[in-house]
Amino acid sequence: MGRGLNILFGLLLFLPLAPVMLAIGLLVRLTSPGPAIHWSTRMGKDSTRFKMPKFRTMRTDTPDVATHLLTDSGQYITPLGKFLRKTSLDELPQLYSVLKGDMAFVGPRPALHNQDDLMDLRRKAGVDCLTPGITGWAQVQGRDELPIPKKVELETYYLNNRSLMFDFKILFLTVSAVIKSKGVSH
DSSP states (O other): OOHHHHHHHHHHHHHHHHHHHHHHHHHHHHHSSSOSEEEEEEEOGGGOEEEEEEEOOBOTTOOSSOGGGSTTGGGGBOTTHHHHHHHTGGGTTHHHHHHHTSOEEESSOOEETTOHHHHHHHHHHTGGGSOOEEEOHHHHHTGGGSOHHHHHHHHHHHHHHOOHHHHHHHHHHHHHHHHHTTTOOO
16 A cells, blocks of 8 residues: 555544544553553664554553563553453554554554564565554464564565555454454463
8 A cells, every 4th residue: 555545544544533542542541650652662664763652551661572572461461451452452543653654554563673583584585675564464364473484474475465455455354353352462
């Protein structure tokens, strides 16, 4: 999907979802101390860093690593966090990143700034030339359950087979996965 369609769909979703996002932000603030939005340092297109917003689902003292690297990630989840993650509502602020141009609707999920193993494999495969997405081919194939080499393999397939129809297929599969809470870790 080109930049123009990303902006159009971003605006079409952002406007009606703004009241929902305001309500979620308020609930996050009321149920745990700290800001409603967590600005995560992520790796974008061509390995550039950017700040990606998400509704905060973890305590403010959580180590800055991928959730699967925490020994007991459950101890850091906020009261509302588990629900937000299960429903993927924590991802809604990323519409801002789509409108800004740091992200697209479809592409590889943006790596954390310290996920060197993932970024090294992406650079070797040429995947880091893609704008990261809210969803992607790897996400609909297993999301948090996939090992890093398999994610990069799927992202490479996406790189080599990109098309508008493929993007729409990924978006359709994403909606299905979100409804089923498929592949979500904590």
